[in-house]
Amino acid sequence: RARRARRQELYLASEAWAYRQLGKAISEKDYAAMLPALDLWVARARSTDPRPDPRTDPAVDAALSELGAARYGLVPTDDGAAWRHLGKALRGLRDRRSGPRRAAQTLPPLNPMGPH
Numbered sequence: 001r002a003r004r005a006r007r008q009e010l011y012l013a014s015e016a017w018a019y020r021q022l023g024k025a026i027s028e029k030d031y032a033a034m035l036p037a038l039d040l041w042v043a044r045a046r047s048t049d050p051r052p053d054p055r056t057d058p059a060v061d062a063a064l065s066e067l068g069a070a071r072y073g074l075v076p077t078d079d080g081a082a083w084r085h086l087g088k089a090l091r092g093l094r095d096r097r098s099g100p101r102r103a104a105q106t107l108p109p110l111n112p113m114g115p116h
Contacts, residue, residue, distance in 0.1 A: 018045075019090075059089035
């Protein structure tokens with residue numbers, strides 16, 4: 001039990017959990033939940049990755065601006081497309097940020113000298 005509880009504790013403190021919460025807020029189009037979830041994910045992502053704040057990524061910044069304009073602009077509009085753009089921008093950013101680590105975790109070929 002203690003081991004399972006420790007694993008659960010580690011997961012709840014992870015970047016993966018924070019990203020999942022962010023994705024949940026985006027899929028539910030919950031602006032009030034998305035902002036703190038984004039802040040939490042950024043904090044956890046930056047704790048293991050020294051690259052710049054993910055919110056400064058051009059695609060993420062544009063999607064956040066689009067969402068803000070749809071919700072709070074002079075003429076508020078349907079924000080469905082803005083939510084989709086934000087989700088896509090964050091997925092792309094996360095994939096780019098984790099790409100080298102994923103590649104490093106792949107196993108080498110079983111028979112590198114064999115025919116290709």
